[in-house]
Amino acid sequence: MASRTRILRRFYRRDTLEVARDLLGCVLCRRVSPGLVLRGRIVEVEAYDGPDDRASHAHRGKTGRNAPMFAAGGIAYVYRIYGVHHCLNVVTGPRDYPAAVLLRATEPPLAGRSASGPGLLCRAYDIDQGLDGCSLAGRELWLEKGPAIANRQLRRTPRIGVDYAGAWARRAYRFVARGHPAASGPKRMR
DNA sequence: GGTGCGATTGCA
């Protein structure tokens, strides 16, 4: 049985890029019923770091939607996108510093349930806005330590789908387990 | 109160 060490709040209240890198290999855990916990290793994430990051929802200040990003690290930020899908973020850093890490892909939590891409990930783990703002060390949703991803297995690329963000779009804020079959995005980005 | 669009996905 793999170790099931739950990740503590202080893990998230650090530099966002460091948290993003360290989240690779960690295990996303979601209780979908009293008797069933879905688990999957995180293999792809993106950092959204601070008020100046033009790709971030927070770059125009605090709003109703992005308020969880301004809380202290260790909670979820879940939003709806295109009216169709949900995206799950891990809020990072200290209070009043808006930052989060988007979880883009994990290993499939169940056979036949793809978690490659942020929308599919939320579908796979039954995550919607009901979990917005909830603790990442709670009963419904939490993370555990997992087998680390070695530096040579790690790849950094620009973030996906943020071309509007100018120079910020070119920053290497996406972290992916190199060549992992569950990673999303264009082939050349894996 | 009206309008435009998105940190995506799946199908033509």
Added chain:
DNA sequence: GCAATCGCACCA
């Protein structure tokens, strides 16, 4: 290549 589909940000 593009439709789906709607909450939210922004402007009036």
